[in-house]
Amino acid sequence: MSLGTLVENDKRYAEAFKMFREASDQENKMKTWILQDFSKLIKSTFLLKIEQNIVEMMGIGSGFGQMDMHLFDVIGNINHKINELVVEPNVVEIEKFKSSIASSVEYSNVTLDILIVSVFGKKMFGNQWRYFPTGRDIEEIIDGLGLNYMTDVINSKLDISECVDGNSDNGKLLLDFITHADYFSERASPELEKAIFEALDSNEYCFKEDVLHG
Incomplete structure (x- = not known):
């Protein structure tokens, strides 16, 4: 078969x-990295080099967007707008992601462009x-x-x-x-x-x- x-x-x-x-334990490890290491990095270097007030992101296999939203929280706290291209093979997961963004006031600064790839x-x-x-x-x-x-x-x-x-x-x-x-x-x-x-x-x-x- x-x-x-x-x-x-x-x-x-x-x-x-x-x-x-x-x-x-991947999600716990990633969340810790985002809130500690990434938060320090983005405040000290990355955002200082952005001339416009827009951060362009790309999510590979974002699932329902849990880790992406942790990233949004860090970036959004520095008052930047976020455009993210999401590459995700599963329609069920991406619909959850879109619903979470649409229903959350704190992510009103986020725009998602969805690309669904089967294989x-x-x-x-x-x-x-x-x-x-x-x-x-x-x-x-x-x-x-x-x-x-x-x-x-x-x-x-x-x-x-x-x-x-x-x-x-x-x-x-x-x-x-x-x-x-x-x-x-x-x-x-x-x-x-x-x-x-x-x-x-x-x-x-x-x-x-x-x-x-x-």
Whole structure:
């Protein structure tokens, strides 16, 4: 049975993304970085170089916009208008984002331009099919444009404990998001599934805890 693309199933993508957020400490790490490091950086350097009162942003895979809104909070506190181009494959998530902006007075200075992309391109990455760009892919594009930029790496951990239990619906959703394949557990060959688990087990940012079932 061939693997489907998760981004083509809006409902399951949203469910898988929710499971990923619960299993990872990524959001907490990013929020801390935004409120501490980014806040200091943008006040001391970035905004001082903007001649007009408008900040142009681009969000890659913004989801429902939680991290973007933390960025808006920091930038907005310095009284700048914000225009953001959002690249996001999931219609369900982007509608949540748009609704949050439209219903919040504090984001009246924000304008969103939405670009929905179903698949960025498919290629083999290690033992995984990859349907989305990495930070390095984006850096290569910026390099090609000859733009100046700064990078910062935020390391986060992912709890893959549920993935070990073949009967766990949460584990199946998490595997879907990790592989960006629709119903991966049901459709993947034993060889591919084994390769994915070997890749996860060897990843320093993934960990497993004992999962108890009554």
